[in-house]
Amino acid sequence: MQILVLILGIVLLPKACALICFGCIPGLSGRCTQTTNYCPFSTRCGSIRVTSYAYGSKVADIKMKMCAVAEQCVGGSINFGVAQTRITSKCCTSDLCNFQDAPEGSISSPNGKKCFQCDGIDCTKTLKCNGNEDYCISTAVTVEGKKVTVKGCASKLICSETQSAQISAIIGEEINCCQGDLCNTVGLLLFVTPLISLVLFS
Template sequence: MDLQISVFLLFILFTAGHSLSCYECMGLNGSCADQKLKTCPSGSLQCESSTAVVQVGDITSKVKAKDCASDCQSGSMNLGTVKATGSCCNTDQCNLQDAPDPSNVPNGKTCFSCENRTGQTCTSILSCSGTEDRCIKATVNFEGQSVSVKGCASKSVCDATTSVSGIVSFSCCEGNMCNGVQSVSQSFLFLCCSLLSYFLLH
């Protein structure tokens, strides 16, 4: 009996004291060569790895990152000038491999994206790629201003429950270019048709 209690207490001690360990790095030159092993804080249940490709004009840069995460979703997002993929796992040191580079293979889906930093012009048509099967629309606080962001995302990114600092609103939809201003355009068109029929019939 005493042996069983001792074994039970030892098991509780080991399971309560075990923390997840993940690799951590921030590779601004497209490589995570200097990754280090890190014991995650309590509440971190997953290890994550991400790869982002930023293209401004002819300049392309790649950023790779790894860390612990409290809530993480594998998937990809494409905002036109920024493409990112993320991989999540939940065992010790499981994020040793880098997240894959974002896919460049179009999947036939199209969404609106914003082509300027202020987010005022969001009429560019973006070809989605890989697993990106949703259109997204978000409002982000950036340097004290609200900026519109639009693009493509995987369903898993849309299903994520994590709230991200600086994001005021975030929504996803299915269907080509469903993240645009079609509802406003349709309302405007309906209003014009109503006015036209009123003048023609009266």
């Protein structure tokens, strides 16, 4: 009888002590079905939002809920001048506390940092960075079958080595970050790291 109680305790205790969070990660359609999940002890309940803008208009607004590690419970942005993406999060540590969406990121004030940005093939224009965008960034994207260089400002989250390699995998190009005004020009990268993630979820 004591062995049966011990086995039941081993099986049921993790679920009794684990955090329960809402989960909802949209597919390609942008829709998802909300579920409840038992989360590992090292995680929190998280609501994450990724909002993208082009020429001042919102072009994407992705809302997710999940078991989140501490590194996902932060905010960040990437700014190429004509296109910007902001990530916001709201994390908590009680059962089903992530029922609300993360807030939409707002446009921050300029922070004094400057990076190069590209206008077509001219990558000598200066971009004023906003809020927590304390890195300069440089990469290439494919537009209508042609590879185009893009440069701009990014926050530490975007350039962090602790994130996954999803963005690099999605665009198929290496992304370089550096610190220092106007450092994102060929030959002047002062501190180069691969951009490892914008969307934080695996």
